[in-house]
Structure formats: C-alpha cells, structure tokens
Amino acid sequence: MDQTEHSLEPRLRRVLTLLSDGELHSGQELGQLLGVSRTAVWKQLQKLGDWGVEVVSVKGRGYCLSGGLDLLERDGIEAAMDEKARALCSELALLAVVDSTNRYALERVPAPAAGFVCLAERQSAGRGRRGRDWVSPFGRNIYLSVVWDYEGGAQALEGLSLAVGVTVAEALEDVGVLGTQLKWPNDIYWQGRKLGGILLEMAGDPAGSCRVVVGLGLNMGMPETAAKGIDQPWADLHHIEPHLHRSALAGAILNRLLPRLAAFQVEGFGVYRERWHALDAFAGQEVTLRTPTQAVSGMACGVDAGGALVLNVDGERHSFYGGEISLRLAK
Numbered sequence: 001m002d003q004t005e006h007s008l009e010p011r012l013r014r015v016l017t018l019l020s021d022g023e024l025h026s027g028q029e030l031g032q033l034l035g036v037s038r039t040a041v042w043k044q045l046q047k048l049g050d051w052g053v054e055v056v057s058v059k060g061r062g063y064c065l066s067g068g069l070d071l072l073e074r075d076g077i078e079a080a081m082d083e084k085a086r087a088l089c090s091e092l093a094l095l096a097v098v099d100s101t102n103r104y105a106l107e108r109v110p111a112p113a114a115g116f117v118c119l120a121e122r123q124s125a126g127r128g129r130r131g132r133d134w135v136s137p138f139g140r141n142i143y144l145s146v147v148w149d150y151e152g153g154a155q156a157l158e159g160l161s162l163a164v165g166v167t168v169a170e171a172l173e174d175v176g177v178l179g180t181q182l183k184w185p186n187d188i189y190w191q192g193r194k195l196g197g198i199l200l201e202m203a204g205d206p207a208g209s210c211r212v213v214v215g216l217g218l219n220m221g222m223p224e225t226a227a228k229g230i231d232q233p234w235a236d237l238h239h240i241e242p243h244l245h246r247s248a249l250a251g252a253i254l255n256r257l258l259p260r261l262a263a264f265q266v267e268g269f270g271v272y273r274e275r276w277h278a279l280d281a282f283a284g285q286e287v288t289l290r291t292p293t294q295a296v297s298g299m300a301c302g303v304d305a306g307g308a309l310v311l312n313v314d315g316e317r318h319s320f321y322g323g324e325i326s327l328r329l330a331k
Helices: 010-019 027-034 038-050 074-080 083-088 101-108 153-157 160-174 246-267 270-279
Strands: 055-058 062-065 091-098 116-123 142-150 180-183 187-190 193-204 210-218 286-290 295-303 309-313 316-320 326-329
Touching: 010 027, 010 038, 010 062, 027 038, 027 062, 038 055, 074 091, 074 246, 083 246, 091 101, 101 116, 101 142, 101 193, 101 210, 116 246, 142 153, 142 246, 153 193, 153 210, 160 180, 160 187, 160 193, 160 210, 160 246, 160 270, 180 270, 210 246, 246 270, 270 295, 286 309, 295 316
Parallel strands: 091 116
Antiparallel strands: 055 062, 116 142, 142 210, 180 187, 187 193, 193 210, 286 295, 286 326, 295 309, 309 316
16 A cells, blocks of 8 residues: 555645534635645545545535544644553554554564554554454544564463453543443443454464554444444444543553553463453353354353353353354344
8 A cells, every 4th residue: 555545644634623623614714724726625625535534515605524523643642641651652653544554563564563553544444353344434433553572472362352352441441431341252342332343463473473463443433324334233432421532542542551462471361351251241141152163052151261252051161262253142
C-alpha cells in the first residue's frame, strides 16, 4: 500500500478538524481555510466520501458531518498515558487509512520492535478471528495494534489473549465503563452484546523467538449504516459513556496493556485467571462449541491454567483450545 494512504494530508486534516464540530460550514469558509476554490473544496469532500465519511450538504448553507467527528490526537493520547506506558512505547504511529493495523504492524516494523503502537482512523480490510471482516468506519471506533517480542514461542504465550481481555476490561473501568464481560477466547461484551474483539497474530519461530501483534477493535461511535455489516447484537461506548474521547481511551488502554505485555513472559496467564473468571460472560451456562468437524454442547466451567475453555459434557470435563472455534449460548 502506498505510504500516502497511511497519512492524513494536512489539507484534508484541516477540513476534518473544522467539520468535526458537527456544525454547518460554508464552502467559502472552507475555501478560505484551505486557500483554494470551492471546486477544490468539493474535491476534498469527495475524498472523505470515499473513506465512508458522510458529509451532509445543505444547499445555500454549506457542509457538515452529522454528529461531528472525534479524531485521534497524538497530544491527547500521550497526555492520557502515564510515565510507565510512555517509557514502554517505542513508537506511536497514527494512521489515516490502512488495510489492517495488525498487518501494518507485522509487515512494516523492523526488529526489534517491542512497544510499537499503531492506531488508525479507518481500516479498509479490518480482520477478526476466523478470517471475518471487522467493520471499521472512519473516525468512529478504536483500531489499535501493539507489537511485543517474546522468547519461548507459542507455549510461552498460552492465555495471552485472555490476559489482554482482562486488561482491556480494566482499562474500560478506569474511564468509567462498568459491567464489561469477556467471552472466550477474545470477545469483549457489555450486557450480552459485542463491544469489541482481540486478534493476536504471531510471526517468527513457533518454538523460539517470536513477535506478537495484539490487535484490538472497540466499538465507540458505530454509525447505524456501518453496523448493517455486523451479524450479531452489538454495543458501543458512546451509548454507555457518551463523553468519552477516543484519544483519552487509547491512552488509558495503553496504560494497562503495555505493562501487561512486558510482564507476561514472566507472569504467564495464571495471575489473570481468577479475574477472567469473574468477567466470564458465559459462566455456568449451557453453551455450544463448534469446530470445523464437530459441535459440542455442555456447561461452561471457565478456563484452565493454560487458558483453554473447560466444558462439563455429560458429567465429564473437557478442555478446548483456540483456533477455528465458535462459542454460543445453547438454544
């Protein structure tokens, strides 16, 4: 992907910043701000439309972004980060449009890369588990990836996605969002609806030195038009905590996430297991687990020391590890 697609052109940034208040602004005002003609203003607004940003035109009065827009701000993110998080963050990249923050982090970051953080305003090919698309409208949600390097390969990373889930739930509590729950292995729920998801991807030696990219998507101000692509009940943070800003939330997440990633090699999942159990959305309920070859129904009994899901099936306990698995409440 061409590098210009990652960065927000200064001219376009000024247009977005002006329109982000949700108020009407005339074409003349926009033209004066940019030092261009009204025709050139219209071309800039067309670019926003290509990114899925809905610009409302009111004849004779101007243009606006319905509901405004909360753009990511480097200063705002860094101001929300504490001293420890800033020390662990080796680089903070803010992208305008990218195919996937995880893919960008995996392909663009040279070794060593621990502490590389990237956030995007929009993902054109955001990904969830099992190859599913992740709905990623411009400037509305959180699309964040963090890189960390580990020794010991996949075995040393058992339960990491669950530990990240606990970490995100705690970060949300820090900013006043209570009642978050976790669905094994990597979904974030609120009142039975999906609020976000975690996607871990690994590169390197499966038994030795490896790099992990932790991807996080959180619904923050999901437009109804974009939500048509979501195939399950969903929630977003603006309905829970309307005054929360994206930059402040990103900083709060990094305050929790960066130290956890730094410590996980030593701590492992064990120190997070009971906290995960306290947040388990399906605890004690009848569920159905589906793999490519079978469907298993039983009572959800939490997770074992390695983060595997434990089901009570006809009086016997069975452990199931991640992969091509889906988990739903039994009908």
